[in-house]
Amino acid sequence: MRHIAVIGSGPAGYYTAEACQKLFGDAVRIDIIDQLPVPYGLIRFGVAPDHQSIKGVSRRYEAVALTDNVRFVGNVRLGRDLSIDELHDLYDAVVLATGAPHDRALGIPGEDLRGVIGSAAFVGWYNGHPDHETLAPPLGGPDVAVIGVGNVALDVARILSKTRAEFAGSDITAPALDALDAATIRRITILGRRGPHQIAMTPKELGELGHLARSAPQVDPADLPPVEADAALEPGLRKSVAHLREFTTLPPKPMTVAFDFFAAPVRIEGNGHAERVIVERTRLDELGGVSGTGETYAVPAGLIVSCIGYKTPPIPGVPYDERAGRFANVDGLIAPGLYAVGWARRGPTGTIGTNRPDGQAVADRIGAEVAGGSGKEGRPGLDRLLSARGIDIVTFRDWKKIEAAEIARARDGAPREKFTSMAAMLAALAD
Template structure:
């Protein structure tokens, strides 16, 4: 019997468990360990609450979780409740699927001013993540700046722009919905270092901005390259740029109270304010021959009562695991970190790709485990972990417990919403009688 521990219960973790099941059949026992008492990681806390169809992939993970040879081990923190070294003693293979939940630092003067928030925190706030339920972002002022050229920047912008009615059917956290209802934002500037042809925004997400009830997106026509240059783009990118061209087209004046300005060729260089953010200083850029943004020396200020940085994520380091600080992920060679220790998903590759991109990582990890350990090393696996955690007074949350939490969240949902999440560890545990 092979014993595998997977650290992290998001897409990469469950795809890895599924791949191990398919490869090893009944000859494997898998424990999926997560520090939170709820599974699914990015699906629950990262996917936008108004994109419910994407969350449907959790049904696939549920089928894996309910298999006889897979167990969810929730509310267990690797590093304090159990170490990597201890897990390597207990399991034939340990797979790190921790994702990249920390924001990449903005790294400019003033980035620590109150009112400057990373997207991990802001997305966690509106998705009900226990770590960020008390964030209280400043939404009263008229000007917000979102930094970034990807879909996270679009998600943040869309959430800031929607009316209460447009959140129907979503599972946005109640505290976030109530705060957004009172928001005073009238202009959102999306600051992007390079040009329209270099964005990582996909057509669906860009197109959504053109159908918001109270917001109008705008692109300066001068920022767009000649239309004939679009032919060199791949089809998806071409569709994205077509949306930008539509946003730049002259339109009849409308009475929508919120404007979304795409500010291309704008590199943030400083954030200023008296005790809190009041403005962001950007430098006008141009593209060099390699398509990189280089500064022109021209600077200007954008008023900002709130700045949300959406420039990427990092995997947190774990004691005893080699780490690549430049890449913000675990140091690995095609997923192998050390004997018996592997990485998948963003913990392996860095924050790139879609949810489905994690599946090949899981398949590769299962094949590596098969090649590296053979049948089994005779390690104790699950019984050994249970004995260790019991001795330390750690009370795990199982998948059956999670199903009770989920039922309670569904029962307390506002009309039309699929659920109302519990947003503190205490409330999550109280739902299963562990308060």
């Protein structure tokens, strides 16, 4: 019997459990350990609340979770309630699937001013993550800047742009919905260091911006390369650039989402809180590199959301790659018996589905490198350790009770109304 602990219950964690289950059959016991009482990680707290179809993948994870040899162990924090060394003593393999929940720093003066928020925190706020329940982003001004040209930047801009009615059917939290409904934003500027051909926005998500009730995207035609240059792009990017070309001709609406390309933020200014971001005009060289021109200008913004990437938080005793912002590993192997999958392994790249082959690869490594029948205690040992420390775990069936309570309290048309604090989640379970 192999005993495997997976730390993190997001897509990478569940795909790894599924792969191990298929590979080892009844000869494996897998505990999926998460610091929160609720599973699914990025699916619950990262995917935009108005993209419910994407969240449907959780049904696949539920099928894995309800099998006899996989168990969800919620409300257990690594580093507080137990250590990596203790997990090594109990399990044949420990797999870190902790994702990359922390924002990368901008690295410019003024980023510590009030009103400058990383996308992990901002997205966590409107998605109901307990760590960001009290964020209270400043939404009372007319101008917002969004730094970055990936899908997260698109999500942030779209969520800020929508009317209350356009959130019908979403699971955005009620406090976030009320705050956004009362916002007085009139202009959102998306800042990108490079040009339209270097964006990381997918066509479906970019196209959504052109069909909002009160908001219209705006692109300066001078920022676009000649149309014939689009032919060299891969098909997805070519479609995205086609959307940008369409945005140059759209009629204005009360709110504008302006794409400002070739604009590198160099500092943020304000009297105790963000008031403007100073950007430098950039240019591309023949190899696609970017350099500053020395020309600077100010973009007004009382709220600045940085969408430039994420990093995995380090864990004491686990080798860490500071430059890449993830655990140091070779093809998923950190050290004998210790593995990483998903963003904790490769950094914040790829889609949700990218985690599936990633989990399979690590399962195969465990099969080749970890002998079966080692005699380690696994699940019973973990239960005894946590019980001695007075820690009450939350199982998957417990989570289903929390989920039922969220569904019962949903506003009309919404799939659920999330509990946004640990206390509320556990109280719902107690009720």
